[in-house]
Amino acid sequence: MTLTLGMVTIDTTDAETLARWWAGQTGAGITQTNDGWFVVLEGGGLPVMLAFQKVDEPTPGKNKIHLDLGTADLDAEVDRLVSAGATLVERRGDESFRWVTFADPQGNEFDVAQH
Structure with a gap:
């Protein structure tokens, strides 16, 4: 099963x-x-x-599940999400793989990676 x-x-x-x-x-x-x-x-x-x-x-503390989303243009998506009300938490990774952690308007964290 x-x-x-x-x-x-x-x-x-x-x-x-x-x-x-x-x-x-x-x-x-x-x-x-x-x-x-x-x-x-x-x-x-x-x-x-x-x-x-x-x-x-x-639930108190960090959310236990988060979304991992992908985009072709990470820099443009960062600007768009912040303009839409997301909070940028941290930029992560290096030149081989980059992603950004955000929080939605109610504080739920999610990641967006360059693909």
Whole structure:
């Protein structure tokens, strides 16, 4: 028996707002809203569904799961994401492989790598 990835779910105190932000960054569409408690994105640049689950309080500390995203033009993507409301956490790597760690508007960290 094997497992397959169905979706990546992120806890948030405002599922609809964060889902709209990620939809804008990935070109995905919101396909389910479930009265704002569980919002699903599909399509665009996403190979799997991305879901946002409303919680009363976020888990304390660093998020346990993060997204690793790719782009052909890392420098342009850094500028675009920061302009869209992401926070640049750290530039990493070297000339052979570069990536940047960001936080989305609710502090969830994610990485974008040059590919």
